[in-house]
Amino acid sequence: MSFLFDDTTKKIIGFNYVMDKIKVITPFGYQLKEKLTPYMPGEEDILKDELDRVETLINLIKNNDKEFVRIKILLEHFKDLSNSVKNAVKGSTLTLIELFEMKNFIFLLKRLHEEISKLDWDIPLDMRINRIEELEALLDPRNEGIMTFYIYEEYSDRLKEIREYKKKLKEDIKSEKKKIREKIKKDLKLNVNLKGEIIVSKDDTELIKKIGGYPFLIYSSETYMNIKYVIKSTPVIDRLEKELEKVERMEEDEEYNIRKGLSKEISKFSSDLLSNMNAIGKLDLTIAKAYMAIEIDGVKPEVKNEYSINIVDGRHIEVEDFLKENGKTFTPISIDLSEGVTCITGANMGGKTVTLKLIALLSAMVQYGLFVPCKRMESGLNGFIYVSIGDLQSIDKGLSTFGGEISKLKYALTKKDDRGLILLDELARGTNPEEGYAISKAIVNFLKNSKSITVITTHYDNIANSDDIVHFQVIGLANVNYDELREKLLNDKIDGIEVIGQYMDYRLKRVTDKSQVPRDAINIARLMGLNEDILKEAEEILKN
Amino acid sequence: MNLIDIIYKKYKTVSIVGMAKNAGKTVTLNKLIEDAYDRDIILGITSIGRDGESKDIVTNTEKPMIYVPEGSFVATLAEKLDEGDAKLEIIRVTEYKTPMGEVVVGRVRCGGYLQIAGPQTNRGIKEISDFMLSLGAEIVLIDGAIDRLSSASPSVSEGTILATGAVISRDMNRVIEDTVHTVRLFSLESIIDINDKTVVKEIMEKEKIGIVDTFLNIQYLDIKTAINSGKVIGSEIKEYTKYVVFPGALVGKTLIDIISTTRLFKQVEFIVRDGTKIFISPKEWLKLVKMGVKVKVLEPINTLAVTVNPYSPQGYYFDSFEFLKKMRIFIKDIPVFDVMLGDE
Numbered sequence: 001m002s003f004l005f006d007d008t009t010k011k012i013i014g015f016n017y018v019m020d021k022i023k024v025i026t027p028f029g030y031q032l033k034e035k036l037t038p039y040m041p042g043e044e045d046i047l048k049d050e051l052d053r054v055e056t057l058i059n060l061i062k063n064n065d066k067e068f069v070r071i072k073i074l075l076e077h078f079k080d081l082s083n084s085v086k087n088a089v090k091g092s093t094l095t096l097i098e099l100f101e102m103k104n105f106i107f108l109l110k111r112l113h114e115e116i117s118k119l120d121w122d123i124p125l126d127m128r129i130n131r132i133e134e135l136e137a138l139l140d141p142r143n144e145g146i147m148t149f150y151i152y153e154e155y156s157d158r159l160k161e162i163r164e165y166k167k168k169l170k171e172d173i174k175s176e177k178k179k180i181r182e183k184i185k186k187d188l189k190l191n192v193n194l195k196g197e198i199i200v201s202k203d204d205t206e207l208i209k210k211i212g213g214y215p216f217l218i219y220s221s222e223t224y225m226n227i228k229y230v231i232k233s234t235p236v237i238d239r240l241e242k243e244l245e246k247v248e249r250m251e252e253d254e255e256y257n258i259r260k261g262l263s264k265e266i267s268k269f270s271s272d273l274l275s276n277m278n279a280i281g282k283l284d285l286t287i288a289k290a291y292m293a294i295e296i297d298g299v300k301p302e303v304k305n306e307y308s309i310n311i312v313d314g315r316h317i318e319v320e321d322f323l324k325e326n327g328k329t330f331t332p333i334s335i336d337l338s339e340g341v342t343c344i345t346g347a348n349m350g351g352k353t354v355t356l357k358l359i360a361l362l363s364a365m366v367q368y369g370l371f372v373p374c375k376r377m378e379s380g381l382n383g384f385i386y387v388s389i390g391d392l393q394s395i396d397k398g399l400s401t402f403g404g405e406i407s408k409l410k411y412a413l414t415k416k417d418d419r420g421l422i423l424l425d426e427l428a429r430g431t432n433p434e435e436g437y438a439i440s441k442a443i444v445n446f447l448k449n450s451k452s453i454t455v456i457t458t459h460y461d462n463i464a465n466s467d468d469i470v471h472f473q474v475i476g477l478a479n480v481n482y483d484e485l486r487e488k489l490l491n492d493k494i495d496g497i498e499v500i501g502q503y504m505d506y507r508l509k510r511v512t513d514k515s516q517v518p519r520d521a522i523n524i525a526r527l528m529g530l531n532e533d534i535l536k537e538a539e540e541i542l543k544n
Numbered sequence: 545m546n547l548i549d550i551i552y553k554k555y556k557t558v559s560i561v562g563m564a565k566n567a568g569k570t571v572t573l574n575k576l577i578e579d580a581y582d583r584d585i586i587l588g589i590t591s592i593g594r595d596g597e598s599k600d601i602v603t604n605t606e607k608p609m610i611y612v613p614e615g616s617f618v619a620t621l622a623e624k625l626d627e628g629d630a631k632l633e634i635i636r637v638t639e640y641k642t643p644m645g646e647v648v649v650g651r652v653r654c655g656g657y658l659q660i661a662g663p664q665t666n667r668g669i670k671e672i673s674d675f676m677l678s679l680g681a682e683i684v685l686i687d688g689a690i691d692r693l694s695s696a697s698p699s700v701s702e703g704t705i706l707a708t709g710a711v712i713s714r715d716m717n718r719v720i721e722d723t724v725h726t727v728r729l730f731s732l733e734s735i736i737d738i739n740d741k742t743v744v745k746e747i748m749e750k751e752k753i754g755i756v757d758t759f760l761n762i763q764y765l766d767i768k769t770a771i772n773s774g775k776v777i778g779s780e781i782k783e784y785t786k787y788v789v790f791p792g793a794l795v796g797k798t799l800i801d802i803i804s805t806t807r808l809f810k811q812v813e814f815i816v817r818d819g820t821k822i823f824i825s826p827k828e829w830l831k832l833v834k835m836g837v838k839v840k841v842l843e844p845i846n847t848l849a850v851t852v853n854p855y856s857p858q859g860y861y862f863d864s865f866e867f868l869k870k871m872r873i874f875i876k877d878i879p880v881f882d883v884m885l886g887d888e
Contacts (some may be wrong), residue, residue: 026773079637097648102636150633150653165653193578199884201864223855226884248629357785 346474568853774801
């Protein structure tokens with residue numbers, strides 16, 4: 001069993017949504033993010049360090065926003081060259097493009113290093129960017145400081161000689177051909193194109209005849225209407241072109257040798273290159289975490305060794321964003337949890353499920369080294385987080401709601417003393433009320449002395465009806481003036497559910513007096529206009 | 545006059561599009577490169593997407609490599625670098641990917657043959673062209689995708705050279721007719737009023753067919769494309785309707801269905817993004833225009849020249865002089881060149 005049980009859990013509690021907000025830029029950051037694992041109990045100190053780093057970065061970003069925009073732009077340009085580096089180590093020769101990319105990488109390192117040096121930041125070792133000056137010099141032999149790459153003559157005298165010779169040969173050929181071109185122009189009044197071709201219409205038989213006996217042009221190809229002639233080689237041009245061909249081959253060989261040499265040089269710095277890639281990844285991910293923390297208005301959680309969870313004004317980011325889009329606000333939720341069982345009761349629509357998701361999400365975020373969306377959060381680390389929420393049923397396996405629930409729950413129960421966070425929504429809701437109550441009560445009793453923190457939401461008040469179980473209730477409509485609300489419903493003729501939603505107080509209240517349990521279900525039914533006789537009778541039944 | 549004279553110092557980005565495969569697009573491109581070389585004009589050369597074969601599978605004609613002179617800026621593919629003999633200084637490996645690999649921009653250090661290959665999107669092409677201009681290119685030539693006039697879109701280039709040729713039909717008149725039709729569509733009148741333009745642009749961005757009334761209120765129709773939707777559109781045209789805006793393609797059937805549904809079509813202007821979005825045959829088009837259908841564009845295409853190729857790879861050919869002469873009679877206000885023959 002993994003920390004968050006499975007991917008469905010990650011999705012349901014909104015963890016994937018939060019992870020999507022961590023916007024890494026580099027391939028290295030991306031790889032690191034994909035491999036991210038939670039900090040487990042016993043790793044409190046490393047987690048605190050990580051959170052401190054994020055905190056440091058948040059402060060740096062807030063004070064140096066322009067610098068960070070530049071840093072992000074630089075990060076965008078990094079490509080993953082680890083394969084090129086590994087190939088170079090294996091003795092492969094890097095291609096022109098790979099060498100170009102390497103030069104870019106080296107120069108980007110330099111610029112990123114410069115940019116970071118401007119910040120007042122004692123950067124942790126594993127995020128430190130180190131320039132590789134030897135490679136800067138190697139890949140920029142002319143010290144031009146520009147990021148383009150070419151197999152420069154500076155790499156070898158031989159290449160320089162070859163290229164100079166090649167240039168001379170080309171010029172010689174050009175001037176030889178130019179002589180002929182000019183001669184053709186003079187003799188035949190014809191212009192030779194760049195490729196040394198002349199196209200003549202077949203109609204022009206006189207010209208064709210003339211060209212036939214002309215020493216400097218030779219037939220190349222024809223269409224139905226035209227004949228293409230090219231400049232005929234002279235022995236001089238022939239010799240020059242043969243020589244040029246040879247020199248071009250020599251140039252290729254020499255370029256290969258140079259690339260091979262450069263690759264070997266680069267391979268010597270493989271560990272510097274790879275550790276820089278790791279550092280860029282770590283830096284990128286930590287910056288992304290910091291930006292996310294700022295975006296969600298998060299705070300640094302206080303990590304404790306003892307096992308309890310205390311959330312003040314927590315917000316569920318995904319639900320909050322959804323509400324915001326619809327012009328509504330999220331009511332922050334506070335809750336204290338410790339080992340044993342906590343029950344949350346309250347009417348439908350009271351946000352009990354969201355509360356469970358919020359507890360799961362914020363706890364998971366803490367353990368992934370993220371800032372959390374709340375005013376304050378103290379937390380011990382969970383050995384695992386198990387969530388059973390309505391839509392988790394494994395319908396595809398043909399199991400009933402209840403069966404699906406139990407088949408997963410039994411795994412979690414075997415781990416009850418591994419200080420896990422067990423969150424159960426409407427336990428046994430899929431079965432008949434009497435049995436559901438009995439099973440729920442039994443599971444609660446089973447878990448109440450465990451080393452885990454269990455939170456269950458339920459309709460059955462009696463489950464919470466025990467001194468060793470903490471009972472929270474959604475405040476719901478308890479403080480609402482029903483007459484006023486009913487009036488509003490009648491007058492405005494708007495959707496009742498919408499209005500109730502507006503008046504619903506989603507906050508939690510610790511219940512100590514067991515008799516003071518409000519009957520929100522009856523109240524809601526009354527607001528929605530259910531027959532008063534029925535409601536009266538229901539209240540009678542409850543009294544008995 | 546050289547083809548390059550039409551462009552130089554007037555336009556910075558020019559696309560070369562072909563009416564069909566083998567209409568002489570590459571010959572035109574070569575001609576421009578040659579002209580520019582003679583005049584020491586620094587070129588940028590890119591293309592819109594390529595299908596990755598050095599041979600044209602359909603007609604089995606060789607897709608030639610392009611001779612790129614020293615000093616020019618080119619877009620190519622990393623994988624294609626070793627195939628040609630031009631030597632490049634690599635300036636940028638772009639984020640644009642094609643099925644054949646990443647697009648690379650370089651400066652030609654030693655002239656030679658090279659496969660030109662650029663991004664596949666208009667936005668990408670625009671970005672690469674601007675990049676080449678920033679590097680010092682005086683003109684960027686954009687080799688349009690084979691058989692895809694859409695490369696002429698004003699969102700890609702300031703001007704367009706249209707290559708047409710015998711390949712279109714064995715009947716010279718038919719070739720001329722199709723070419724004249726395309727040139728006409730390219731130069732359709734555009735909307736001038738700034739407020740109207742804003743509204744039309746808004747509709748184009750929504751990618752939904754929109755109906756605009758004289759008070760510039762927009763009504764969106766919930767149909768994905770205009771195909772088979774003429775009747776629906778027709779029934780929505782009211783007395784105050786000013787424009788019907790098509791964000792995608794406009795086909796003849798749609799217009800025919802509209803005019804058979806409503807008599808109000810004569811007061812309405814039908815708007816497309818540009819002339820490349822209209823797919824209506826010359827005959828049908830003339831009929832519709834005669835009946836009073838008015839089509840306008842959001843962005844006009846600047847057709848700088850038409851080049852003609854009298855040869856078809858199927859083996860037949862036209863008389864060069866006759867073809868050129870006839871084409872010039874029908875296309876008066878735009879210069880026509882036979883790039884096979886050479887300059888005037």
